Amino acid sequence: MIQLLSLLLCSQAWAEDSWQLDGYVSPAFAATLRPNAVPQDQFDFGMTDSRVGLSFHGAPLEHWSFKAYLLVGVDTIQAITAAEPVDSDNNGSMDSIATSTSAAMADIVRETSVSFEPAESFDIRLGRMPIPFTSQAQSPDTMLLFPSRAGPNSVFVADDDLGGLAELNLDGVFLGSVGLFNGTGTGVSSSEDLGVLYMARVDINPLGSFGFDESRPSGPFRLGLGAGAIFHPYTSYDSAGYKDVVFTDIRCSLSLRLAVAGLSTGAELLRRFQQDSLTSRPVEATGAFGWAGWYLPMGLEPMLRLGWVVEDQSFAPLQTRWAEAGVNIYPRHADETRAESVKFTLQYNGEYRITERDIAHGIGSQLQLLW
Amino acid sequence: MDRPVAAVLSSAIVLLAGCGGQLSAGEWGTFRYFGEIQGEPPMRLIPPASDRDGNVYVLYGNTERAEHTIFVGHATGGWSGGCSAQRGDFGVHGFTGRSDNRVWYWAGDALVAVDGDTGSCHELLSQDPVTGTELIFLGVVPWVDDTPSRTRLLALVQGATDSLPYYVVIDLDLETYTNPVAFVPENAQELVVLGTGMDEASLEGIFVVSYVSDGTRVNQVHYVDTEGELVRTVNLDLQESYDAYAIQGFVQVADNGLAAAVSSDSSLLIFNQQQGGTKVVSDFEPSGLLRWGGEIWVTGIQGANPVASLLDKNGSMGAVKTWSTSVSAADRLAGGITVLDERSDPSRQTDWNDAQTAIGTWPMISAWPLDVYTTRATAWLVAGPGYSTGNEDMTSVAFAPLGLATP
Numbered sequence: 001m002i003q004l005l006s007l008l009l010c011s012q013a014w015a016e017d018s019w020q021l022d023g024y025v026s027p028a029f030a031a032t033l034r035p036n037a038v039p040q041d042q043f044d045f046g047m048t049d050s051r052v053g054l055s056f057h058g059a060p061l062e063h064w065s066f067k068a069y070l071l072v073g074v075d076t077i078q079a080i081t082a083a084e085p086v087d088s089d090n091n092g093s094m095d096s097i098a099t100s101t102s103a104a105m106a107d108i109v110r111e112t113s114v115s116f117e118p119a120e121s122f123d124i125r126l127g128r129m130p131i132p133f134t135s136q137a138q139s140p141d142t143m144l145l146f147p148s149r150a151g152p153n154s155v156f157v158a159d160d161d162l163g164g165l166a167e168l169n170l171d172g173v174f175l176g177s178v179g180l181f182n183g184t185g186t187g188v189s190s191s192e193d194l195g196v197l198y199m200a201r202v203d204i205n206p207l208g209s210f211g212f213d214e215s216r217p218s219g220p221f222r223l224g225l226g227a228g229a230i231f232h233p234y235t236s237y238d239s240a241g242y243k244d245v246v247f248t249d250i251r252c253s254l255s256l257r258l259a260v261a262g263l264s265t266g267a268e269l270l271r272r273f274q275q276d277s278l279t280s281r282p283v284e285a286t287g288a289f290g291w292a293g294w295y296l297p298m299g300l301e302p303m304l305r306l307g308w309v310v311e312d313q314s315f316a317p318l319q320t321r322w323a324e325a326g327v328n329i330y331p332r333h334a335d336e337t338r339a340e341s342v343k344f345t346l347q348y349n350g351e352y353r354i355t356e357r358d359i360a361h362g363i364g365s366q367l368q369l370l371w
Numbered sequence: 372m373d374r375p376v377a378a379v380l381s382s383a384i385v386l387l388a389g390c391g392g393q394l395s396a397g398e399w400g401t402f403r404y405f406g407e408i409q410g411e412p413p414m415r416l417i418p419p420a421s422d423r424d425g426n427v428y429v430l431y432g433n434t435e436r437a438e439h440t441i442f443v444g445h446a447t448g449g450w451s452g453g454c455s456a457q458r459g460d461f462g463v464h465g466f467t468g469r470s471d472n473r474v475w476y477w478a479g480d481a482l483v484a485v486d487g488d489t490g491s492c493h494e495l496l497s498q499d500p501v502t503g504t505e506l507i508f509l510g511v512v513p514w515v516d517d518t519p520s521r522t523r524l525l526a527l528v529q530g531a532t533d534s535l536p537y538y539v540v541i542d543l544d545l546e547t548y549t550n551p552v553a554f555v556p557e558n559a560q561e562l563v564v565l566g567t568g569m570d571e572a573s574l575e576g577i578f579v580v581s582y583v584s585d586g587t588r589v590n591q592v593h594y595v596d597t598e599g600e601l602v603r604t605v606n607l608d609l610q611e612s613y614d615a616y617a618i619q620g621f622v623q624v625a626d627n628g629l630a631a632a633v634s635s636d637s638s639l640l641i642f643n644q645q646q647g648g649t650k651v652v653s654d655f656e657p658s659g660l661l662r663w664g665g666e667i668w669v670t671g672i673q674g675a676n677p678v679a680s681l682l683d684k685n686g687s688m689g690a691v692k693t694w695s696t697s698v699s700a701a702d703r704l705a706g707g708i709t710v711l712d713e714r715s716d717p718s719r720q721t722d723w724n725d726a727q728t729a730i731g732t733w734p735m736i737s738a739w740p741l742d743v744y745t746t747r748a749t750a751w752l753v754a755g756p757g758y759s760t761g762n763e764d765m766t767s768v769a770f771a772p773l774g775l776a777t778p
Binding site: 034036037038041236238239240241242244245273275277278279280281282312313314315316353356357358360 | 392393394400401403421423425446447448449517518519520521542545711716717718743744745746748772
């Protein structure tokens with residue numbers, strides 16, 4: 001993919017104004033303390049969440065545009081590079097398998113989409129993209145208040161997905177979208193399951209256009225109300241290829257956002273309910289999170305975010321809470337138009353698993369350089 | 372109204388209302404026919420278990436026979452079966468806990484892990500990792516501390532060459548033990564474990580032990596914290612001498628700290644963190660316990676009906692009530708049922724004209740803890756048609772969720 005983009009960039013056949021390349025580099029340091037873990041895992045630190053974003057987008061034809069957004073380094077997996085049977089007692093039978101692993105890059109494609117915009121207020125987008133189910137899922141990665149999205153958000157929306165989205169934008173006051181996706185981005189269905197994921201989202205900004213950027217708000221008082229829903233019926237098939245279990249997965253979200261005089265705040269309520277034709281055991285989860293950040297003229301932005309989720313409510317509720325606090329520092333704050341081009345973040349991240357009596361404390365720092 | 376539209380509307384309602392989709396009291400879910408096993412009702416089975424992912428586990432065996440088999444019903448359909456890891460002369464003690472996609476059970480001298488995704492099972496720590504000595508699991512607490520940091524449980528283990536056992540913390544991921552604490556008193560002889568349990572309110576494992584010290588038999592409850600340290604001993608006033616593993620299933624503990632157990636001779640043992648002993652029950656013969664919603668009910672048969680009586684924090688029994696949920700569940704079997712035959716793919720539906728509870732004489736009457744399948748349902752086993760093979764009858768058995776309400 002990177003080679004393809006390089007070739008396209010080098011091609012003289014493209015008009016210079018038909019595409020744009022931008023991105024960011026974000027080295028990050030994180031340290032996490034887990035007092036209840038085994039000694040080896042109690043303290044973990046390193047440049048664990050460093051990443052590079054590369055966005056290539058443009059409008060080569062009238063009404064048509066494209067976007068390719070690659071994210072490298074944020075998602076590595078431990079790939080098995082060698083496996084060897086072990087007969088520890090020399091009795092001729094295998095007792096265990098010794099493996100060697102190495103970090104490997106996972107899926108780096110965050111978005112690859114083509115948009116058709118027949119009218120100024122309406123477009124149809126096809127390809128791989130984040131499912132805009134929550135307000136935070138629509139925030140650009142570089143304009144989040146904290147370096148990553150809230151814990152509850154990731155519980156209800158796991159990843160990007162392949163599909164199509166029809167989007168309506170009436171002067172930024174009313175935004176609506178409906179979409180169809182494969183359903184692999186919700187984190188529940190495997191590749192053996194089949195079913196279309198239906199998504200709808202409405203955002204109303206009665207006081208005028210209100211973007212989804214969480215940090216450094218400017219302009220007059222803004223209010224945003226939103227609601228999203230996902231309906232995902234899917235079927236799993238047995239080894240003989242016959243219909244086995246039919247699932248119905250429904251999720252919904254409600255959001256409220258406010259911004260005025262550098263202050264940005266918001267909250268989201270999330271709910272999930274899934275049932276199937278076999279087990280008589282519904283899967284229920286409820287979560288919420290809220291955040292607030294205040295951008296000060298000297299280029300400082302103190303921030304706070306709290307989250308709460310109860311999973312497995314119908315059989316063994318698991319309650320988790322998150323508390324995050326920190327400050328964003330904008331060294332180039334004097335440049336009003338590009339202040340966010342350099343952002344340094346210091347934060348505390350606490351995860352409190354109430355039911356499991358487990359806790360993790362983390363501190364982190366991140367430098368974000370946009371270009 | 373079209374079925375898809377109705378499904379969407381009903382799901383939307385329960386999504387917003389925060390409840391729904393659960394079985395009502397005495398209502399059966401899908402009967403999942405998983406196999407034909409030896410015996411006829413009441414069969415050598417204990418109440419099934421489930422994990423967080425929705426896989427279900429059926430343990431075929433009882434306390435008397437030193438053999439067992441584990442069957443695993445997968446959350447997305449289909450079964451795996453036939454795994455066993457028996458060691459020792461005693462039979463099945465019971466399930467000891469669950470995580471996302473695993474359960475563990477204690478059978479004979481062995482602690483066994485079962486994978487819900489594959490249906491495979493294997494014994495843990497059959498030998499000491501350092502010395503190679505055979506390890507005997509004398510007692511395993513029925514509670515798995517499953518957290519992102521570690522997954523562990525408490526056990527009382529004895530090396531084949533040791534004179535006394537040790538309380539240990541078993542790391543179920545690393546499959547090793549830590550924090551060995553020697554059993555006290557050091558002069559204990561003829562030690563037997565009567566049963567185990569877990570006080571989830573105080574996070575203390577319970578070992579009911581009997582031993583001879585200075586020529587006198589002592590019956591005690593040992594409370595052990597999550598690090599394996601002995602924190603409390605409680606003397607028991609028992610009316611008779613019990614054999615090893617006389618407690619059927621496990622000791623069950625209410626949120627108020629009162630613990631109860633049913634012995635193999637149908638006597639009732641109750642205790643708290645200060646005292647305890649045998650309790651005489653005259654109104655009916657105790658044959659089971661129900662721990663639900665933090666309370667404990669003593670269950671049994673009175674005449675021909677299933678009954679239950681609530682234990683209060685002082686160990687006094689409330690009024691004996693007919694357990695209508697058990698009656699209702701049995702009645703719904705009597706008229707015949709349609710089961711989903713999952714013995715091989717593809718699954719298909721078939722009718723059983725004759726169905727009854729496979730465990731005990733009434734549904735949900737058991738000394739073994741009932742699985743919290745949902746907050747309003749447990750899991751149970753149903754016996755269907757059978758046939759004779761000459762040695763022992765074979766009976767078709769199905770798993771099913773069952774809506775539960777206390778009497």
